[in-house]
Amino acid sequence: MKTTRSSNRTKSRAVSARSGAARPGYANQFTAKSPRREGRREELKTIEFSSSRLPSRLRAFAACFLAITLGTLIAGCNSPSAVNIELRKQNQVLQDRVNQLTAQNQRELDALAACQRSHPTTAALAPDRLEQLVTTHGITLGKLTGGDNPDSTKSFDSQLQVYVVPIDVDGTPIKAAGTFKVQAFDLDDPTKPLVGSWDFDLDQTRKLFYSQLMLYTYVLDCPFPKSPAHGNLTIRVTFDDALTGREFVSQVQAKVRLATGR
Numbered sequence: 001m002k003t004t005r006s007s008n009r010t011k012s013r014a015v016s017a018r019s020g021a022a023r024p025g026y027a028n029q030f031t032a033k034s035p036r037r038e039g040r041r042e043e044l045k046t047i048e049f050s051s052s053r054l055p056s057r058l059r060a061f062a063a064c065f066l067a068i069t070l071g072t073l074i075a076g077c078n079s080p081s082a083v084n085i086e087l088r089k090q091n092q093v094l095q096d097r098v099n100q101l102t103a104q105n106q107r108e109l110d111a112l113a114a115c116q117r118s119h120p121t122t123a124a125l126a127p128d129r130l131e132q133l134v135t136t137h138g139i140t141l142g143k144l145t146g147g148d149n150p151d152s153t154k155s156f157d158s159q160l161q162v163y164v165v166p167i168d169v170d171g172t173p174i175k176a177a178g179t180f181k182v183q184a185f186d187l188d189d190p191t192k193p194l195v196g197s198w199d200f201d202l203d204q205t206r207k208l209f210y211s212q213l214m215l216y217t218y219v220l221d222c223p224f225p226k227s228p229a230h231g232n233l234t235i236r237v238t239f240d241d242a243l244t245g246r247e248f249v250s251q252v253q254a255k256v257r258l259a260t261g262r
Contacts, residue, residue: 158227
């Protein structure tokens with residue numbers, strides 16, 4: 001009896017399996033575990049779905065969506081919008097303006113540097129502070145200023161030798177730095193009174209100061225470009241003080257020995 005019932009159950013399961021395989025659309029079945037509540041047994045849930053119709057539709061839809069998306073991206077890359085074109089134009093205009101202003105600024109900086117090199121500036125002290133310092137208030141020409149002959153074999157003067165020293169507010173000689181300009185005039189020759197002109201810069205005058213024996217002065221040698229026609233000359237000396245920037249002028253009459261026959 002028990003054998004008959006077991007065989008009947010086996011046959012019934014086989015028939016159910018065959019009938020399930022023969023029915024289209026319901027062939028694939030699987031079970032999955034899904035938790036219900038904590039502490040309860042996990043039950044098996046049978047999920048049936050069709051694998052013949054639904055996946056094919058999804059594949060078709062996905063293919064269409066991908067094609068449309070790619071087409072839109074390619075079209076956007078190949079043909080920029082009007083807004084992007086306008087932005088690019090504005091950016092190019094601004095970049096050109098920046099380049100123009102940069103070049104103009106560099107030209108102005110170069111011009112300023114060239115001007116400073118050709119006209120150096122010095123810081124000026126306030127007048128009240130200058131009064132507290134020992135500064136130049138004038139220049140004086142020494143008694144030895146006049147004609148000079150470095151070559152003892154000659155009987156006439158070939159140059160002027162100028163003794164000049166700056167003085168302070170009390171008339172005391174001081175060794176002040178500056179530049180000199182010496183001019184010699186022959187006032188007895190109204191057609192060409194200028195005999196010669198000589199300039200001495202800071203580097204030269206620094207080496208021409210003498211402070212030995214009875215001398216405390218600058219000694220400036222001024223060779224004649226040509227022998228003067230008369231023995232009486234007017235010597236004019238201009239001194240530009242390096243500290244204060246002020247200019248001082250003094251002049252004196254000097255005698256020179258002329259060459260034979262002059």
